[in-house]
Amino acid sequence: MLIKRMASAIILIGVVVATIYIDWVCAIAATVFIGFGLYEFFTMVEKKGIGIYKYFGIGMGLLIPLSILLRFELTKKWELLFVVLALFFLILMQFNRRKNSGVIVDISTTIFGILYVSWFFSFIIKIRYLEGGLGLLAALLLMTKLGDIGAYLVGSAIGKRPLLPRISPKKTVEGAIAGLFFSALGGVISRPFLQLSYPHLIFMGILVGIAGQLGDLSESLMKRDCQIKDSGNLLPGMGGILDEIDSLLFTAPIFYFYMSILLAK
Numbered sequence: 344m345l346i347k348r349m350a351s352a353i354i355l356i357g358v359v360v361a362t363i364y365i366d367w368v369c370a371i372a373a374t375v376f377i378g379f380g381l382y383e384f385f386t387m388v389e390k391k392g393i394g395i396y397k398y399f400g401i402g403m404g405l406l407i408p409l410s411i412l413l414r415f416e417l418t419k420k421w422e423l424l425f426v427v428l429a430l431f432f433l434i435l436m437q438f439n440r441r442k443n444s445g446v447i448v449d450i451s452t453t454i455f456g457i458l459y460v461s462w463f464f465s466f467i468i469k470i471r472y473l474e475g476g477l478g479l480l481a482a483l484l485l486m487t488k489l490g491d492i493g494a495y496l497v498g499s500a501i502g503k504r505p506l507l508p509r510i511s512p513k514k515t516v517e518g519a520i521a522g523l524f525f526s527a528l529g530g531v532i533s534r535p536f537l538q539l540s541y542p543h544l545i546f547m548g549i550l551v552g553i554a555g556q557l558g559d560l561s562e563s564l565m566k567r568d569c570q571i572k573d574s575g576n577l578l579p580g581m582g583g584i585l586d587e588i589d590s591l592l593f594t595a596p597i598f599y600f601y602m603s604i605l606l607a608k
Contacts, residue, residue, distance in 0.1 A: 351578040377408050379575075379577065404456065408465045411472070425457075464588060464595060478536030481536055497518050498519075533548075555593060
């Protein structure tokens, strides 16, 4: 299992390194990740018997990163236009149903999937398109993924006190603390990219670390609800794409808004 996990990690790192340098290539790669993430999310939800509109949700969800990739900006908050359109068409599609039960749950879950996977992860593209986006995205990945790695390694080695056993039995307090430490270390390492003071970088690393762990726990909560271990099996030893981007789903929007404020100043 460890060998499979390491092999999958090397492949993922290779994909990131190969695509991050050119903004539109990075955007295409992020769009592909979103497509797989949406598929895994809707497949996961289907196992609960919820009648979501799987391929409609995937299609509408992909419009969000594609619009950013193509720099389409009809309105100031144009990404939400597709969410509104998705809601509009989902309501229209209900008119052909033979029964009325489950309508609210089905529509809400489909919209939630689009927001949770597509809109949140599309901030990766928006970060890459910012001034100095290559360094900003590299810093985000360092802080987020070092936190994930630190929490996993320390938690597996010496973790004894369960963090939230109802949600994720294997996560420990020791692992969570180590994750924050490694995220802060990622912030310090990111100084060449961010040009901020060390206290500021440590604060940012801890902030990103907290958001990343909340993202991880949130996906674990959903998997427990759906009674599955992994969101998919695309990455041997690691699970699915959604299992690997869950922390970034929370860190990317927070980091984007934080850096946008700093850049504006």
